Amino acid sequence: MENEDATLRPRIEVLADLEPVVQDLMEAHEAKRILWFPSEVLAPAPDTDPDQHFAALRKRAEGISLPARVALCVNLLTEEGLPHFHRILGQYLGSNSFWFKWTNLWTAEEDRHGVILHDYMRESRILDNPVLDRMQFDYMRAGFEPAWDMDPYKVFVYTSLQERATQFSHANTGKLASQCEPLIGEVLSNVAKEEARHYTFYRTIFKEVLARDPDRALVSAVALMPAIDMPGINMPNFREMADVIRRAGIYGPRDYLKIVEEQIRFWAIEAVAAVTDAGKRAQESILGIPKRLERVADAMESRTKAKTFNFAVAFNREFEMA
Numbered sequence: 001m002e003n004e005d006a007t008l009r010p011r012i013e014v015l016a017d018l019e020p021v022v023q024d025l026m027e028a029h030e031a032k033r034i035l036w037f038p039s040e041v042l043a044p045a046p047d048t049d050p051d052q053h054f055a056a057l058r059k060r061a062e063g064i065s066l067p068a069r070v071a072l073c074v075n076l077l078t079e080e081g082l083p084h085f086h087r088i089l090g091q092y093l094g095s096n097s098f099w100f101k102w103t104n105l106w107t108a109e110e111d112r113h114g115v116i117l118h119d120y121m122r123e124s125r126i127l128d129n130p131v132l133d134r135m136q137f138d139y140m141r142a143g144f145e146p147a148w149d150m151d152p153y154k155v156f157v158y159t160s161l162q163e164r165a166t167q168f169s170h171a172n173t174g175k176l177a178s179q180c181e182p183l184i185g186e187v188l189s190n191v192a193k194e195e196a197r198h199y200t201f202y203r204t205i206f207k208e209v210l211a212r213d214p215d216r217a218l219v220s221a222v223a224l225m226p227a228i229d230m231p232g233i234n235m236p237n238f239r240e241m242a243d244v245i246r247r248a249g250i251y252g253p254r255d256y257l258k259i260v261e262e263q264i265r266f267w268a269i270e271a272v273a274a275v276t277d278a279g280k281r282a283q284e285s286i287l288g289i290p291k292r293l294e295r296v297a298d299a300m301e302s303r304t305k306a307k308t309f310n311f312a313v314a315f316n317r318e319f320e321m322a
Contacts, residue, residue: 011152012094014212019098021208025201026102033109033197036190038116042123042183054123061124063180066309066319067248069126071173072184073135073313074241076121078166078232079114079191080136082107084144085231092152106198113191120187131313135236142234153213153220156206161228163199164259165251167192172250207267214272215279221267222282225260225289237311244309246300247321253297261290 044053064072086107093099121127148154170192178185210217232238246252264270269287274280310318 008150010213011216014209015093015099015152016097017212018205018208021205022098022102025204026105029197029201030105033194036112038112038119041116041187041190042119057123057181057183058125060181061126061184064124064126064177064184066314066317067244067250067321068173068177069314070241070244070309070311071169071248071250072117072121072177073127073132073311074232074235074238074245075166075170075173075188076114076117076132077136077139077235078169078230079110079117081139081144081231081235082110082114083140085110088144088146089155092148092150092155102201109194109198113194116187116191120184124181124184127313128315135313139232139235144231144234146229151220153206153209153217154224156202156209157221157224158228160199160203160206160263161225161256161259162231163195163202164262165228165230165256167195167199168255168259169245169251170195176248176250203263203266210267210272215274215276215282218269218272218274218279218282218286221269222285225263225286226292227256240309241311243307244321247304247307253293253300257290257293257297260293264290 044050086103089103089106090100093103121132122129146158148158170188174185174188174192177188206217206221230238230242232242264286269283272279272283274283304322306320306322308318308320310316
């Protein structure tokens with residue numbers, strides 16, 4: 001990090017100061033975590049017929065609605081974008097400090113999310129698996145390059161917002177799909193709980209950043225909080241699938257509004273002691289973001305009309321949504 005410019009150097013110093021906090025948070029995280037593995041969750045009960053187990057799973061899964069299948073596709077592909085995020089965290093947080101231990105732990109935990117969802121799709125056959133595999137390949141090839149300007153503070157803002165949004169999406173998809181197939185509800189509940197723990201880590205870290213470097217932290221936050229590109233932005237058909245997810249009540253602008261309001265409260269933005277004019281302007285702008293997001297949600301809902309969808313990954317079956 002010897003060649004970091006003057007803009008980045010103060011942030012690197014704050015990250016170094018936070019290493020004891022990272023260690024404490026990691027220890028608390030692992031103490032509370034119940035480690036699970038895909039093969040355990042999806043396996044048939046001991047001394048039962050595996051063929052009958054998976055045949056019964058496929059029979060139940062036939063009732064999963066097409067909107068829920070679309071959401072499962074997006075959730076799965078998002079999780080399988082993990083290599084992009086491991087690279088980004090390693091690039092922005094560095095590889096020669098305690099932070100790398102967190103990045104590796106986070107990656108190890110997140111890796112199971114894509115594995116279990118892909119295993120479930122293969123066994124349940126609710127999606128066209130060859131099409132799904134091609135989508136995953138195309139998504140990975142497209143990459144994910146957020147415009148964060150090598151700012152580690154923006155990493156914590158983004159991950160706080162994104163981990164919470166992903167938690168919402170997994171939990172709500174699980175509620176919808178588990179109405180007829182309870183195993184996918186268990187799968188997504190496990191994933192959502194882990195996203196919640198990761199969210200707790202990242203938002204706590206950014207609160208500590210605000211306490212140490214309030215003005216720079218506020219300027220970083222205001223650059224991202226009005227809207228974030230979800231990890232799947234570059235996957236095939238993402239915008240249409242996101243529209244299905246919104247219409248199904250799984251995740252949409254009003255959920256993002258709730259997430260932003262939650263962070264403003266937790267980070268106590270109103271009480272942050274900004275000193276510079278830039279920090280004060282950023283603080284004022286952040287406090288005004290919820291009203292802007294509410295207007296966006298109102299406008300989107302007022303323009304929504306019934307629409308017919310079909311996706312190759314869902315066997316090109318047409319369905320209409322209000």
